[in-house]
Amino acid sequence: MKILNRLPVITTDTLAYVGDEAVRFRDAQIIVWMSITSRKTTELSPTTPRFPVILDTGHSRHFAIQEQHLVRWSGLRANSLPILGNIQNRDVEVTVLGANLWIYLNEPGRSTFTTKSFKLDSMQGVEVFPDRNNHPRLPLLGLRAILSNHLQLTVDSKTKTVSLSTPDWRDRIVRWFR
Amino acid sequence: MQIILTEDQRLLAEKGQAVEVVDSTTNQKYMVTIQRVAEPKPLEEVPEGIRLSIEAFKRDLPELLSNKKTKGRWVAYNRVTRLGIARTGIELEDKCVALGLPQTEFYVGWIDRCELNDDDEIEYRPHVDGGWYEDS
Numbered sequence: 001m002k003i004l005n006r007l008p009v010i011t012t013d014t015l016a017y018v019g020d021e022a023v024r025f026r027d028a029q030i031i032v033w034m035s036i037t038s039r040k041t042t043e044l045s046p047t048t049p050r051f052p053v054i055l056d057t058g059h060s061r062h063f064a065i066q067e068q069h070l071v072r073w074s075g076l077r078a079n080s081l082p083i084l085g086n087i088q089n090r091d092v093e094v095t096v097l098g099a100n101l102w103i104y105l106n107e108p109g110r111s112t113f114t115t116k117s118f119k120l121d122s123m124q125g126v127e128v129f130p131d132r133n134n135h136p137r138l139p140l141l142g143l144r145a146i147l148s149n150h151l152q153l154t155v156d157s158k159t160k161t162v163s164l165s166t167p168d169w170r171d172r173i174v175r176w177f178r
Numbered sequence: 179m180q181i182i183l184t185e186d187q188r189l190l191a192e193k194g195q196a197v198e199v200v201d202s203t204t205n206q207k208y209m210v211t212i213q214r215v216a217e218p219k220p221l222e223e224v225p226e227g228i229r230l231s232i233e234a235f236k237r238d239l240p241e242l243l244s245n246k247k248t249k250g251r252w253v254a255y256n257r258v259t260r261l262g263i264a265r266t267g268i269e270l271e272d273k274c275v276a277l278g279l280p281q282t283e284f285y286v287g288w289i290d291r292c293e294l295n296d297d298d299e300i301e302y303r304p305h306v307d308g309g310w311y312e313d314s
Binding site: 038039040042081082083084085086095098119121122123124144147148150 | 224267271272286288292294
């Protein structure tokens with residue numbers, strides 16, 4: 001299944017809107033659109049709020065979001081999700097909450113996202129950062145989410161596009177021989 | 179430098195406006211605003227059902243990692259009880275929901291070495307000026 005099909009990488013600073021809130025995408029960022037729901041949600045409603053997320057392979061965990069974005073953009077309250085743990089890092093306390101993550105499929109070769117989505121295995125939770133440091137500026141989808149879902153990520157520097165897919169039968173055979 | 183505000187200036191600052199003050203030593207003017215620093219919230223407790231499930235998972239993880247059949251798969255626990263192993267965590271989560279387990283009573287873990295890290299680190303990217311890296 002192709003989740004991101006030759007999605008263009010952002011090549012110039014761009015403004016986008018989440019509701020009526022302007023957010024800036026920057027050059028050389030991979031922007032995907034996602035939704036968060038409670039773990040009870042097994043099918044995504046078309047009315048579920050969606051918001052932009054940076055696909056950031058430099059982020060070593062699954063998914064990071066500021067609490068204010070979680071509340072404003074996903075429509076969820078942090079205290080409505082179960083706590084899976086806490087991470088104390090320097091002076092920042094990050095709460096790990098159990099939630100389901102959904103990533104929207106793009107139209108092939110375009111930055112337009114469809115209503116179809118792929119549910120990520122996100123059992124290890126999402127990291128919710130306190131608002132006071134304004135970090136992360138936009139939510140981050142980290143490398144561990146790609147790895148734990150056994151996804152294939154390809155960056156084509158010539159066309160400046162990114163593809164993300166579940167392995168098909170050919171990939172499985174190639175993996176088996178490795 | 180000690181900043182002394184008049185009552186009027188204090189009222190303006192409380193309203194969020196910048197107030198001009200002068201350093202009496204250098205005669206340098208400054209604009210001052212109030213920056214409220216949020217108090218860090220105390221860490222919230224992990225529900226007992228999840229905590230016990232995670233402990234059971236961590237206890238079994240070395241053995242699960244050493245088995246080629248289970249490495250890379252997902253495993254679900256309800257407190258000390260292992261509910262199953264599957265190719266995806268979603269299958270297991272659906273199973274937990276179908277069993278009627280509340281969200282606070284189970285944990286689904288990935289059988290991977292990264293789960294061995296108790297000392298989880300989140301990579302920060304401070305900006306050169308000491309602030310937070312803005313891009314991500």
